[in-house]
Amino acid sequence: MAQIENRIRRLRFDAGEMTQKELADRVGVTRQTILAIENGKYSPTLELAFRIARTFNVGIDDVFTFLE
């Protein structure tokens, strides 16, 4: 079970329905990696997490939540 939840799908929707491919290109990873992150199957590195947050102009806490 994933210990980190994310709001990437919601943030993509709010950003004019940005596609996974567009987000992937902007942060420099593959579409499959974005898909895996969104589905909670892969936890990104801190660097990638920051890049995703910056893409949406929000803080990292607004994208990822660590479940205790």
Next chain:
Amino acid sequence: MPVGERESLTGLISMLLVMILFAWRLNGLHAAGAFDGADALQVWARAVLILIGVSIGIAIVVHVAVHLLLSVLTGDDLDERRDERDHLIERRALTWGWYLLSFGILGIVVDLALGASGLRALNLMIALCAGSEALKDAVKLWLYRREA
């Protein structure tokens, strides 16, 4: 399909073909008595060197064929980018390959200590290298599928 997943698929197909080729050729030489003389190890080494060259050709052909097939099936350009997830999966899969290789080498040493011939040990070593590579590719495929 990520480049890493595609590579592991081509690796598995290539390795299967190469293992069949090695088994067929070395078995044929053995049946013909090529390894019965005093220069058995030299004959074996020459045969393996030729097979390695052929294997590289097989790997290239399989790589190109799978690439073309996937391009046609998916209908778009394949992503050649490699990111942090690819590297993580590669490391995890490599660890499993190394486990098999390490324990296998230990087994071959034990086999030699129990009286096995050098030729048998070398054949087992080739099979072990191919097996650990195949295991690495299989684990990679499984990790890509599981985390898709």
